[in-house]
Amino acid sequence: MWFGKTLLILGVACVMWKSVFGCNAGFAVNGSDCIDMNECDNASALCGNHSRCLNTNGSFFCECLPGYRNRNGKSSFTTDGQCRDINECTDNTKICGPFAKCKNMMGSYNCTCKFGYVKINSSNAGPCEDIDECTKAKNEAICGKEGSCRNTNGSYWCECSEGYTNYGNERTPCSELNCERFSADSRHAQSLLDLADILSMMKNSCLALSGSITSGEGKSEGDALLEKLLTAADSILSPGPLDSSEGVSGLLSTVENSILLIGPQLKHNITKIETAETDAQIAIQRGRTPPTGPIYLTNENAALSTDWKTAAGTGTYPGFALAALLSYKNLEGSVNGSFEELKEDENDDMSFQIFSKVVSVVVSNPSTQNLSHNVTITLRHLQEIKESPELSYICAYWKEKGAWSTDGCHQQQSNATHTVCTCKHLSSFAVLMALYPMEPDFGLLVVTKIGLVISLLCLILSILTFKFCRSIQGTRNTIHLHLCICLFVADLIFLVGISQTTPEGGCKFVAAMLHLFFLGVFTWMLLEGVQLYRMVVLVFNATIRPLYLYVTGYGTPLVIVIISAIIRPNGYGTDRHCWLSSDLIWSFFGPVCFIIILNVFFFIITVWKLAQKFTSLNPDLSKLHKIKAFTVTAIAQMCVLGLMWVFGAFLFQKGLTPVEYIFTILNSLQGALVFIMHCLLSKQVREEYINILCTPQMKKRSDFSSTNPSSSQSQLQRAMLVINEETLE
Structure with a gap:
């Protein structure tokens, strides 16, 4: 309890x-x-x-x-x-084993196998083991048809048969060697004895590579071999120009073939070397896959622009790609000939001249005669020269047979210092300066001088008429007066100074004055067209204030000349004429074309309005007389407005002799045409001439004949007077 x-x-x-x-x-x-x-x-x-x-x-x-x-x-x-x-990775450096790299991660790590190894299992931390490339890949695919694959720990290397090599790159497929191309017994070696030493050296180097067993150790000294090659080439070129085109072809082809052999043995991706006679730049890309991207090689005298796809080709990739640009400093003296094929293709009368250094372009692509993409080669001219219609630049290559040709090459663009060439095959290239046989046409020269003298005399009469004839004073008379003044000064300077090419400063001044006053002629022609348009179409308020006329007629050409002189001061004056060079010519033709287009517009509107006025003439005037009057007036309008300069556009094409004569005649006689159209065909001017030149008896006889014509003649004269008054006054 x-x-x-x-x-x-x-x-x-x-x-x-x-x-x-x-x-x-x-x-x-x-x-x-x-x-x-x-x-x-x-x-x-x-x-x-x-x-x-x-x-x-x-x-x-x-x-x-x-x-x-x-x-x-x-x-x-x-x-x-x-x-x-x-x-x-730091606590245990052996955590991934000897064939992998350790990478720390938050709360873990990852093992990455080195090249040539693979993980035994799929875990990130798994160990790595060697890949037997020779078992997993077909021997032919990895080392080529004539190569034997040998596996190593973490890698492999290819053993090549006799006649094949991988240039010391152990994981490169075996490529076939052609050592016989360096034979000292060839025709090229016989034509140029010193070439035998180069051929012998390169053949020994080629045979040393044949069947060699390499594992990446002790690669051939490509840089030293390249230096020996170019030094040997210097010994051939330094004494002076070669004697034969066969020798030139032998040297060029031997150097190109040697670079193809040496290039894969170079240590660096970009190799530059310069000697006394050559300047070379070689680019190399190695890898298991073909390279991509642009290639740009340059030296003092040339530049090469292409891409690695073009350099490597689209066939079997040997594990490397090569592109080289080689410039010869003094070879142009040895090849300044052999133009026969060019003369056949171009013009027998043409003369040719080497105008750049000779350059060789080499790529590893075996199909160099049909490249997938064009290559661009920029060549510097031997000297700067002003462009002229008498010369042009041609892109040419040196054919194996010892001659220049243009097949597959064309000029893309040129300026005073360089020419850009595009070619669909490779070889040795140069720019040729083609000189056209531009001998003066004696007939054209005579027509020009005679026409100018006549024009100057007629222009003096026209200037005096427009200045002192009171009955025709007005806006159109002012335009005609200053048009004649500009044309007179331009024609006079042209006649006296167009061929005075020395001194250079004086020639430039003449060219500038011709530029100014010829532009002034066209500007006043434009004002003439504007005034005609206002008179025929507007009818009323057709007067233009003189100040506006002066500012436009002289100010516009002056502004154009000043701007042109500031932008291209060397554009005034050429080697043959005191005129504008090709790079400045559009400062003249541009405004001229613009003015002609505007005047064509005014001409069409004016003729259309005049056609309406013809229909209102006396019905008794026959249709034939109407057409005749219409045609005469139209031609007069065209001449006055300077539309004949349209023929000048066709002068850029060779072989148009009739056009050249038409253009020369119309323009050299333009002063005479102005005098005829504006003085002789003018009623008021004719009356003034009669008052000055004729006696009283001649005046009465002239008055009597003018008051008693036949009926048809009277009608025709009245029609012509109406036409003259409406179109020319």
């Missing part, structure tokens, strides 16, 4: 104790019991990131996740958490 009572008392005491004092730490009251609390319900607050919480009876502890470590180095903790990443 007493034991049970004791237990009851203790139980009541415990309940009273828990209710008064609570449970122990880590426990919670649950009725009459104390139960364990799960502190891990708030694990992130207790343990921090990259950790996990483990609950215990009445307590808990924290552990870092795999790949992380407590900052104090403890394996478990309840405070001072902060689990930090473990760098497995």
